[in-house]
Amino acid sequence: MMSGTSADGVDIAACEVNCGDRSLRNVGASTYPYPEELRSNVLRLAGSERVEKRELMGLSLQLGSFYANMIGRFLAERAIDPNGIDLIGLHGQTIGHLADRQQFGEYAGYATLQVGEAELVAKHTGIVTVSDFRSADIAVGGAAAPLAPIYHALRFSRDGVCRAVVNIGGIANVTVLLPDGSVKASDSGPGNCLLDEYIRRQTGAAFDRDGKIAGHGSVQTKLAAGLLANPLLSRRIPRSYDRGEMVRLLDDTAYRKELERFSLEDAMATLSHMTVATLNDTTEGLRGGCELNSVLVCGGGALNRHLTTELSTIFKPAVVASTVEFGSDPEFVEAEAFAYLANLTLDSLPGNLPQVTGAEHAVVLGKISQP
């Protein structure tokens, strides 16, 4: 079960994992949108620096209960016997993520805050539930993100071929699969979050379907350069981002005034360019000298035609394609990744890649809740 920083809902994928070669087959997947109240609570708490403890506790329970109910609905809709499900990998909802190393008294490291109570899922579904995958990586000095690369490598890596897997959620990240089997990865910058937030503020719409509005605009190069020069976007690679800090770019009066000087179409095209340019820069930084053969796009952003067209242009001559052409529905790659990670947890196998997160070593991720 994956619920990303876009806070639009939860993706559920039923997966069969072969314990021999650990190959994974997605046998069915659905997305269940958050009810409006839940979504606005998630966005409010994720976007605030101070929170009411009561609200925080309440949100975690509401989300846990929602997740448990959606598992019930998902299994019923597909007539899957709950007894046939061995375990649930529950990502939960990130409502805080400090992407820079922090000093807390004598303690130094990264920090994350996940909600969506796993005990509600375990107890109400009757299925073992693995949750809070990120804290283990943080405990050994890592940045706790991204975690999907180990799965991208399993699923999409091919001997002798250099591929990038580009995941466009609220925040975007890139995994580079090198021809020798090694893996590099990093968050890149904004995925859909600036696009979603800007159009919401301007028109009230949840998002720009298919990138239609951005597709009718032109990139305002001076504004784009100004945005890309923000210190947030020049963090060293590998880097990680919090949706809240990214969206706060739009609160900057200077940027806002500039954006509003242009048409909605132009503003959206310019914000789309930020996503594409930071994805390209990050991929450049990760691939070293290795020539890219192909770029596989997944995440909600894979459905945004404007973004994929722009990606095709910027990544030329590498071929840009949806992961669906490699057997994975782009909207469910992350959900598959957490099914795989939960499987590793129950087998006491490590799930983080230290070269990706900066952790001191590979560790077993996730906490196990019993039914």
Place this chain on the structure above:
Amino acid sequence: MMSGTSADGVDIAACEVNCGDRSLRNVGASTYPYPEELRSNVLRLAGSERVEKRELMGLSLQLGSFYANMIGRFLAERAIDPNGIDLIGLHGQTIGHLADRQQFGEYAGYATLQVGEAELVAKHTGIVTVSDFRSADIAVGGAAAPLAPIYHALRFSRDGVCRAVVNIGGIANVTVLLPDGSVKASDSGPGNCLLDEYIRRQTGAAFDRDGKIAGHGSVQTKLAAGLLANPLLSRRIPRSYDRGEMVRLLDDTAYRKELERFSLEDAMATLSHMTVATLNDTTEGLRGGCELNSVLVCGGGALNRHLTTELSTIFKPAVVASTVEFGSDPEFVEAEAFAYLANLTLDSLPGNLPQVTGAEHAVVLGKISQP
């Protein structure tokens, strides 16, 4: 590892659990006080309704790191081989606990907020760590407190005898062990929290050692009656309390003015009376018609001679004694309880008592973190 709402530190007890009859032997125990900064952070966050997310994340990591270090120190001091330790039961630090049933949107239930990252303990000690015991009970409708009664029953129950186990931490709770083997339990009201907080505010001292100051005062009966009449203290039994809500009684201007009209000794004697009177009332409510034989006192309050003297008076003719006379150092009964509860978790056995917490049924408590 137990760290209670007094926030004075962590109690560590090394226990041998016999997997046959599940008897438990405490083979050595120590208390490690929180460094001053950590203690004040815990008390500040526990006492605030709104918190900074960054502070909350930081506190959880600082505490987790402190717990891991103290396990290392404890084992080194006693020359115990870490490989000989099968598991750690980590209570963590409660910084929020909503003791009344809440409505969060469509979700109804109790709520709790625990910090002290278990992954830091598991990864840095190399020992399987069970944490967040309370959320499982909440997931099935319980109030998540108290959790020690199942251990009190194992340790102190005796056929044909009616006993009360009185645990005086920041908040106090009572377990009544009935002659037929059945168990009833509830939080009673203030333990040490009002005493500690009042003397801290008046003199800066951390606590009234041995209850010496209170011992020189007289209970101001009208003021005591006024305090006991507060709606907080007339909640139905079984009930549970949050340290924060209890301590806020002292912020009430009317109470504060009244307390300050009297000498420090009289104020402390009056606050001690609140602890003793609510313990007695709660025990009365739980024991039904059954005549009490003995009252076993544990928790930090067992060292407060004024409290134990007053308990001896109020519980007459029942004998009041420290748990040490029954083989358990009163300061480590709770730590032993969490060693026992963690043991139940790894064996997938339930740890809550539904008649105590109000849960719909008994469930396996705790989340498992692997080294």
